[in-house]
Amino acid sequence: MKKRIIIGLILVFLLILLIMAVQSVSQPRAGASLKGGDKIGVIDVSGTITGTSTTSLLTGTTNSARDIMAIIRQAASRPDIKAVVLRVDSPGGTSVASQEIGMELDKLRATGKPVVTSMGDVCASGGYWIACSTDHIMANPATLTGSIGVIMELQNVQGLYEKIGVQSIVIKSGEHKDMGSPFRELTAAEQQLLQGIVNDSYQQFIDQVVKGREGKITREQLLPLADGRIFTGAQAKELGLVDSLGDYYDAVDQARVMAGMSGEAPIEVLNQQDMWKRLFTSLDSVLGGNQPQARLYY
Amino acid sequence: MTLLDILYGLIFQPQATMRELARTKPLLAASLVFVAVYLANMLLQQASRSITETGLGLLPASLAGLLGAVGAAVSVAIWFIVAGLFSLLAEIIYGYGNGKGVLTCLGFAAFPGIFGPALYYASILVNLEPLGMVFYVISILWVIGLQVLALREALTLTTTQAILVYLLPVVMLLGILVLLLVMGGLALSSLPLP
Known part of the structure; x- marks a missing residue:
């Protein structure tokens, strides 16, 4: 009887730990609850920034603007998150998705929590847009950044369709309703209209950089650089496009200092999803979540 | 012997329990324990990492x-x-083999291996990570000790003989590695210079 009680207690102890372990793995922050205290939240932004979910089953991070915005809001509302490190490894994405993330970052900073960007391999275009909505930008010397500009790409498959005998019939309410259609040439007027959209979007990008880099680079200094060219992190530092050079842990330290935290504050990756959510989001992406459309890209 | 008796015995009366296991050979229970311990360890290690790692x-x-x-x-x-x-x-060295007995005893010998990751995880939760590392090492040594005991009881060997059998595959592997390196070196040195 005594034997059974002893081994029973040991097994119950192990079972409790296993249940807690399952919780820790499925919701990384739950397991750390006993540790308590203030933390630095890390938000991973990897790959193309889009409006629709593009969760990677393997890496477990999502770049859907909606999901990232929700995580930024979570960081803003959680009292234990004292600072945020935005780890960006992205060549950019759609203009609206980048703008939306940037706006939420501005709101997060308005709560008084410092936000530091840590640039990975690439933090260009839309990636740089969102970095401009953070308090401090840290790049690796070899990071590729910049690419300040806007691009809109359209395809014309008219010739191909003619070869295979497919004719497109369009019934439209106005002259420009099928502007950008892949089944016909773009007219000069349409080209002018689209150029106007691209130019306006480009001005918004310039405004964002000037606002985000106030006191570090002027509009006049920025304009010659903002022709879509890319820079290394070291070059960007010289030009005032980033604040300092360092790796991910340096960025964490910077966030810690800016938040006035002492000692070794624990880090929590905020956008690490549990297995099931990741699986279903991935399936959703595969089964039609991403429909090709004409979009503006930063 | 029920499974609870076996698990209790592995902790508190390992010698008698291993002897009994070598005799009765409950292979299915041994397989269950082995796989369960492996999966539990994997889960506990991942959980520990989810707290200690940066996440990247x-x-x-x-x-x-x-x-x-x-x-x-x-x-x-x-x-x-x-x-x-x-x-x-x-069987080659001492003239006695007992495959199923060794398999069963080695399967059960993995059981204390769960305590290392479990106590390490618990120690992280209460901010005593260094103590957890000590538990981890103790747990590994405990499993090694039980594995030697498993060989001793299943193969009716002395402790020295069991240690020899336990270490022999590692020694053989190292020997083969050294031989391959030497042969590789000789082959390279015999190549004509460009």
Whole structure:
């Protein structure tokens, strides 16, 4: 009887730990609850920034603007998150998705929590847009950044369709309703209209950089650089496009200092999803979540 | 002997329990314990990492699950191969083999291996990580001790003989490695210079 009680207690102890372990793995922050205290939240932004979910089953991070915005809001509302490190490894994405993330970052900073960007391999275009909505930008010397500009790409498959005998019939309410259609040439007027959209979007990008880099680079200094060219992190530092050079842990330290935290504050990756959510989001992406459309890209 | 009796015995009366296990050979229960311990360890290690790692190097749950399943299958295969090898070596050297007995005893010998990751995880939760590392090392040594005991009881060897059989595959592997390196070096040195 005594034997059974002893081994029973040991097994119950192990079972409790296993249940807690399952919780820790499925919701990384739950397991750390006993540790308590203030933390630095890390938000991973990897790959193309889009409006629709593009969760990677393997890496477990999502770049859907909606999901990232929700995580930024979570960081803003959680009292234990004292600072945020935005780890960006992205060549950019759609203009609206980048703008939306940037706006939420501005709101997060308005709560008084410092936000530091840590640039990975690439933090260009839309990636740089969102970095401009953070308090401090840290790049690796070899990071590729910049690419300040806007691009809109359209395809014309008219010739191909003619070869295979497919004719497109369009019934439209106005002259420009099928502007950008892949089944016909773009007219000069349409080209002018689209150029106007691209130019306006480009001005918004310039405004964002000037606002985000106030006191570090002027509009006049920025304009010659903002022709879509890319820079290394070291070059960007010289030009005032980033604040300092360092790796991910340096960025964490910077966030810690800016938040006035002492000692070794624990880090929590905020956008690490549990297995099931990741699986279903991935399936959703595969089964039609991403429909090709004409979009503006930063 | 029920499973609870066996688990209790492995902790508090290992010698008598191993002797009994070598005699009765409850292989199904041994397989269950072995796989359960492996999966539990995988889960506990991942949970520990989810707290201590920065997250950038953390294994995603889905990948960890996949690796866990593959790892469990591989470790079962290794368990079978190693048990067979130990039994074969004992038969060659000492004239007595007991494949199923060795397999069963080695399977159960993995049981204390759960305490290392479990106590390490618990120690992280209460901010005593260094103590957890000590538990981890103790748990590994405990498993090694039980494995030697498993060989001793299943193959009716002395402790020295059991240690010899236990270490022989490692020594042989090292020997083969050294031989291959020497042969590779000789082959390279015999190549004509450009």
